[in-house]
Each structure stands twice: as C-alpha cells, then as structure tokens.
Amino acid sequence: MSTFVESRFEELKRYVRLSPDDARLLTDFRALAAPHFERITQEFYERIREHEDAHAVFTGEAQIARLQRSLVRWMDRLLSGTYDEAYFEETANIGRVHVKVGLPQRYMFTAMALIRVALTRIADDEARERAPAIREALTRLIDLELAIMLESYRENIVSRLRRKDELENQALTRSLARSARYVNAVELARVVIVGVDSAGTIRLFNREAEHVSGFERDEVLGTPFAATLLPEEMLEAHGTRVADVAAGRTKTYEIADGLIRTRAHNVRNVHWHLAFAPGDGDDIVLFAMGKDTTDERRVMERARQHERLAAVGTLAAGLAHEIRNPLNGAQLHILFLERSLKRDKADPELLEAVDVVGDEIKRLARLVTEFLDFARPRPLQLTGVSMHELGKRVTQLLALEASQSNVTLVIDLPLQDIVVMGDRSKLEQVMLNVLQNAIEASKATNGAVTLRIRRKPRHVAIDVEDSGPGIGALDAPIYDAFYSTKPNGTGLGLSIVHRIVTDHHGSIDVESVPGRTCFRITLPIEAPEAQSGRMKAAEAAGRPTEES
Numbered sequence: 007m008s009t010f011v012e013s014r015f016e017e018l019k020r021y022v023r024l025s026p027d028d029a030r031l032l033t034d035f036r037a038l039a040a041p042h043f044e045r046i047t048q049e050f051y052e053r054i055r056e057h058e059d060a061h062a063v064f065t066g067e068a069q070i071a072r073l074q075r076s077l078v079r080w081m082d083r084l085l086s087g088t089y090d091e092a093y094f095e096e097t098a099n100i101g102r103v104h105v106k107v108g109l110p111q112r113y114m115f116t117a118m119a120l121i122r123v124a125l126t127r128i129a130d131d132e133a134r135e136r137a138p139a140i141r142e143a144l145t146r147l148i149d150l151e152l153a154i155m156l157e158s159y160r161e162n163i164v165s166r167l168r169r170k171d172e173l174e175n176q177a178l179t180r181s182l183a184r185s186a187r188y189v190n191a192v193e194l195a196r197v198v199i200v201g202v203d204s205a206g207t208i209r210l211f212n213r214e215a216e217h218v219s220g221f222e223r224d225e226v227l228g229t230p231f232a233a234t235l236l237p238e239e240m241l242e243a244h245g246t247r248v249a250d251v252a253a254g255r256t257k258t259y260e261i262a263d264g265l266i267r268t269r270a271h272n273v274r275n276v277h278w279h280l281a282f283a284p285g286d287g288d289d290i291v292l293f294a295m296g297k298d299t300t301d302e303r304r305v306m307e308r309a310r311q312h313e314r315l316a317a318v319g320t321l322a323a324g325l326a327h328e329i330r331n332p333l334n335g336a337q338l339h340i341l342f343l344e345r346s347l348k349r350d351k352a353d354p355e356l357l358e359a360v361d362v363v364g365d366e367i368k369r370l371a372r373l374v375t376e377f378l379d380f381a382r383p384r385p386l387q388l389t390g391v392s393m394h395e396l397g398k399r400v401t402q403l404l405a406l407e408a409s410q411s412n413v414t415l416v417i418d419l420p421l422q423d424i425v426v427m428g429d430r431s432k433l434e435q436v437m438l439n440v441l442q443n444a445i446e447a448s449k450a451t452n453g454a455v456t457l458r459i460r461r462k463p464r465h466v467a468i469d470v471e472d473s474g475p476g477i478g479a480l481d482a483p484i485y486d487a488f489y490s491t492k493p494n495g496t497g498l499g500l501s502i503v504h505r506i507v508t509d510h511h512g513s514i515d516v517e518s519v520p521g522r523t524c525f526r527i528t529l530p531i532e533a534p535e536a537q538s539g540r541m542k543a544a545e546a547a548g549r550p551t552e553e554s
Contacts, residue, residue, distance in 0.1 A: 015094040015154075022150050024089065028143035033087030035140050038132045039125060040085075043078045045421075046124045050077060052420055053120060054113075055461040062220075063107045065271045067460070081121070084147065097151055101158030108269060111159045118152050170224045198266070198276060198296035202231045203289045206252060210290055218276070218298045220269035231294070237265045237273050251280045252292045258282070266296065274300040304513075333371050340364045386429040386509055393424040393459050393466055400437040401457060404445065413445050414454040424459065424466050426531050432506045433529075439499045440470045440525050447474030447523065465512075468527040477518040 051070055054060045064070055080100070083093070104114065122144065129140040192199050192212045198219075201210025208231050211223045219226075219235060226234055232241060232248070240261070241248075250256040264278040276296035284291040344360045401417045408415040426433070437457070444455040453473030460467045507514045512529040 015091060018150055018153055019089065022146040024143075024146045024150060028146060029087040029089060031136065031140055031143045032085045032147065034136075035129065035133060035143075036082070036085035036087075039128050040082065042124070042128055043081050046081070046121070047074045047077045048421055049124070050117070050120055052422055052461060056463055057113075058463045059110050060113050061463055062270050063109050067458075081125075084151070089147075089150075094154060097154040098158060101155030104155065105158050105162045111156070114152060114155055114159075118148050122148050166224055169228075173224065173227050198294075198298065200231060200235065200294040200296075201290035202252065202292040202294060204252070204291050206231050208234065210293075214298075218268075218274060218296075219266055225269075235266055237267050240265050248280060251282050254282045254284075254291070256282070264296065266298075274298055275303050276300075329370070333367060337364070337367050337371070340367060386432065388427050389430060390425045391428045391430045391433055393426060393468075394419055396430070396434060396437065397457055397459055400434060400441060403438065404441055407442070408445050408455065411445055411449045412452040413448045415441075415445070416454060416456040418456060418458040420459060420461055422461070424461050424531065426466055426529055428510050428529060429506075433510075436503050436506050436527065437468070437470075439503050440527070443499065444470050444472035444474070444523070444525075448472045450475070462528070464532065465528050465530055468529070469524055470527075471522065471524040473521055474523060476520045476523050477516065 051074055064073075083096070086093075101114075125144055126141050129137045129144070133140050192210070195212065196214055198215045199210065199212040200208060200215055203209050208226050208229055211221070211226050215221075216223060221234075232245070236248075244259075244261050244264075247256065247259045251259050259280045261278040261280075264276045265273045266276045267273055275298070277299050278294060278296045281293050281295070282291060283293050340360060340363055344357070344364070347357055347360060397417055397419055401415055405415060441455065441457060448455055451473055455473075456469070456471045458469040458471065460469070504514060507527055507529070510529050512527060514528075515526050517524045517526075
C-alpha cells in the first residue's frame with residue numbers, strides 16, 4: 007500500500023470524524039442488524055428492478071442471487087468495526103466493479119440512501135437510548151464508503167478522457183483524408199457502420215452502432231471487432247468468411263441471420279453486409295454494415311402466429327358447430343341405453359361398453375369446447391390483477407394434482423405485490439395451463455415445479471420452471487394449434503396461452519434442456535393501449551424500449 011493511498015484514507019476518516027468509539031458502537035450494532043440483512047437485500051434489489059438503467063446491468067436471476075449474497079457480506083463487513091487499509095482497498099474494488107458493469111453513478115447515492123434508511127430504522131427500533139449515537143456513526147461510515155467508491159468513478163472518467171485524447175490525437179492525422187469520404191453520411195445513417203483495420207481492430211463506430219449495441223464510441227475504438235461485438239456462435243458459423251473479407255480474399259459477404267452482442271451481454275438480430283474497401287491514407291480496410299432486425303422479426307413472427315391461429319380458429323369453429331349437435335344426440339341416447347340396460351339387469355360387459363362409449367363422447371365434447379374457446383376468444387375484461395393473489399390461487403388449485411403426481415410445487419413471490427392491468431380469468435387460465443403442463447412433465451422424475459414472479463421496470467416476468475425431460479426441439483411449433491407431444495393432447499393448450507398473452511401485448515419464451523424447462527411469460531404492468539402508445543412515442547423519439 008503506497009503512502010499516498012494510506013494518507014488519503016486516513017484523511018477521509020479524519021474528515022468524517024470516524025472514531026474508535028464509532029467502531030465499537032457499530033460492532034455492537036451488528037448483532038441487532040444482522041437478522042435483517044436478508045430482508046434489506048431483497049427490498050434493495052426489488053427497488054432496482056423498477057428502474058431501467060439500473061436493471062439493465064443485470065444478466066439474469068443467477069447474477070442477482072450472487073449480488074444479493076454479496077450485499078449481505080458487505081453489510082456484515084460494514085459493521086465489522088475494523089476500518090484499516092485492507093478495508094479501504096476492498097471498498098475501492100467494489101467501486102471498480104460498479105464501474106466495470108456500467109452501473110450509473112447516480113445510483114451510488116440512491117443505493118446508499120436505501121441502506122442508510124434501513125439500518126437507521128433498525129437502530130431506532132432496537133437500540134433505544136444508543137440509537138442517536140449509532141445513527142451518527144452510520145452516517146459517518148456510509149459517507150466514507152460512498153467517498154471511496156466514487157473515487158473509482160473519478161479514476162474511470164480521468165482514464166477515459168486520457169484515452170479519448172490519445173485516440174483523438176491519433177485520429178487527427180487521418181481526419182482530413184477520412185472526413186470528405188463518409189463522416190456526415192455515416193453518422194446520419196440508420197444503419198450500424200463499423201470500420202475495421204487490417205488487424206481486426208475497430209477504428210470507426212457510428213451513432214447507430216452506439217444505439218444498437220449500447221457501447222459508447224470511446225469504449226470500443228481500438229478494441230478487437232470480433233471479440234467486442236460478435237457472439238461466439240456467429241464466429242463459429244461465419245468466422246472464416248469474415249476473415250476472408252478482412253484479408254481482401256472476398257470482396258463482400260452477407261449474413262442475413264447475424265447477431266450483435268450488446269453492452270448488457272444480450273444479443274440482437276442484425277443483417278450484416280461486410281465489404282472490403284481499403285482507402286488511400288486510411289487504415290480502415292473493412293466496413294461492417296448492419297441493419298437491426300430484432301423488432302421487425304418479432305413483429306413478423308407475431309403476425310405469422312396470429313394468421314395461423316386465425317385460420318385454424320375459423321376451421322375449428324365450423325367443425326365444432328357441426329360436431330356438437332350430433333354429439334349431444336349421441337350422449338342423450340347413450341344415457342337412455344344405459345338406463346334401459348340397468349333396468350333389465352343386462353350383462354355387466356354390455357354396461358362397461360356403454361360406459362366406454364359415454365366417456366369417449368364426453369372427451370369429444372370437451373375437445374369441442376376447447377375448439378370454441380380457441381376459435382371465439384372473448385374481448386379482454388381489463389382490471390387490476392394482483393400477481394400475489396393470482397399466483398397463490400393457481401398453486402392452491404393445483405396443489406392436490408401435484409401431490410398425487412409426487413411433484414413438489416413451489417411458489418416464489420416478491421415481497422411487494424405487483425398489480426397488472428389484465429383479464430383476471432384469462433391470466434388464471436394461462437398460469438393453470440402452463441403449470442399443469444409442467445406438473446405432467448415432472449411426473450416421471452418426481453421432480454419440482456416452480457412458479458416465480460418478478461418485477462421488471464414496466465413489465466412482470468412469470469417463470470414456470472420444471473425438472474422434466476425437456477422439449478425435444480426448441481424450434482418445434484409448440485404454439486401452433488393441434489401440435490402436441492402428448493399421446494392424448496389436443497394441441498390447443500399452448501395455442502390458447504399464446505393468444506391470451508399476445509392479446510395482453512405480452513410475450514412468451516421458452517428455454518429447455520434435459521432436466522430443466524422454463525416458460526417465461528412477460529406482461530406489461532400498464533394497460534396494453536397505454537403501453538402501445540408509449541412504445542410508439544419512444545420509437546418516434548429514437549429511444550430504445552424495455553423490450554429491446
């Protein structure tokens with residue numbers, strides 16, 4: 007540890023007047039606060055889920071679980087009473103991690119405010135006469151933590167400014183030759199344009215590339231094009247041809263099903279066009295131009311699905327009406343026949359045969375009802391739907407079925423309820439259908455089914471996860487009417503689910519490997535019309551929406 011770092015830390019401690027008495031108070035307070043750490047942590051991350059910029063740094067639930075454990079350890083360290091150079095260095099490293107994952111600086115202040123309020127409330131409730139002294143000690147220590155972490159942001163800004171200066175100085179020698187060729191057109195184009203030199207390094211990154219990828223220009227200039235922007239699966243499929251264009255062996259190459267990796271570690275669909283175009287006095291030899299087709303593909307897929315459902319729905323309605331009347335007549339005559347045979351004490355085998363016929367007629371009647379539900383969906387009746395209440399209700403309804411199948415049914419709800427503008431009965435139908443499928447899939451393994459509900463900034467995510475054998479092929483048309491992998495399935499269950507979800511302006515996705523299948527239903531929290539209007543306004547302003 008250098009003298010400069012030691013003097014800086016000691017100076018900060020002296021400035022906030024953090025004393026040995028404060029350290030002893032906080033050490034004693036840890037025993038009162040520790041039982042609350044898990045609750046504070048859960049409330050902390052549920053608050054983050056409400057804000058797009060903070061939520062965007064997460065890569066998934068597994069990462070959030072790790073971060074929650076880290077926050078518990080941080081609060082335990084905060085109240086350890088040991089505030090030495092090792093403590094300083096660990097706090098500084100936490101700040102560097104926040105910078106690395108791209109957490110906006112403003113959330114450092116708001117995050118510390120949440121922790122401060124939670125701990126001071128515990129002190130007020132449980133420390134009694136020592137509460138004022140503990141509050142003062144907490145204020146000094148949390149301000150000290152904040153000052154140390156913010157140093158990491160200052161260091162990052164200074165480093166980026168220096169790097170930006172270096173890059174700008176290097177660019178000055180090339181700017182005259184390059185500016186006349188493409189600067190204005192490249193910056194105004196609604197197409198991703200990335201210029202790459204012969205070493206595969208990014209030398210040009212236009213405004214649309216920043217918008218689609220989420221990277222700032224100074225973050226990617228001078229970095230490898232492939233490692234920074236292209237997912238591994240794209241390199242496996244097209245890497246050789248990309249290298250051929252960069253070397254001039256091939257002049258152009260198109261990747262219609264291409265991808266781009268974003269700063270948030272997601273991927274977006276991009277139609278790439280690569281062109282070998284070296285210029286005099288210019289180090290760029292390859293232009294990678296891409297059109298973001300993510301939203302277009304999503305809209306087209308939804309339109310195709312609606313067309314398929316509408317066509318099959320029309321057929322189903324006609325068939326259902328033609329079949330229902332003879333079925334009712336057959337059911338009535340079977341009932342007369344059964345009564346007559348029982349009255350005449352007929353052979354039991356005859357009665358059994360009549361029962362079989364009756365059961366099959368009932369099964370056909372249920373199928374007809376499903377046809378009509380599919381073919382003639384009623385308009386949505388929108389009300390405020392409590393996700394807590396709905397989740398508890400459907401798990402109660404399926405508890406007996408799960409128990410009889412030796413399947414463990416788990417419900418995982420957030421602390422704060424989430425109210426969605428939706429059709430309660432239809433959303434209940436969606437949850438019941440997907441959960442029943444999951445229970446049936448987990449029968450063979452005596453496994454578990456989990457219903458998990460989580461808040462996103464403007465949406466709610468409903469996950470149904472099972473431990474069954476998985477879906478054989480993820481590209482199977484599982485949402486198409488009459489497609490089923492069950493021996494006696496009608497193939498209408500997931501079709502109806504898909505229609506209800508899309509009617510709510512939501513989406514349904516699936517991840518599946520042997521031993522784990524997860525259906526994720528994403529629904530807007532606000533009314534579908536309001537969400538549609540907000541998305542159109544955001545698109546008109548050129549801002550990314552949460553779905554992107």
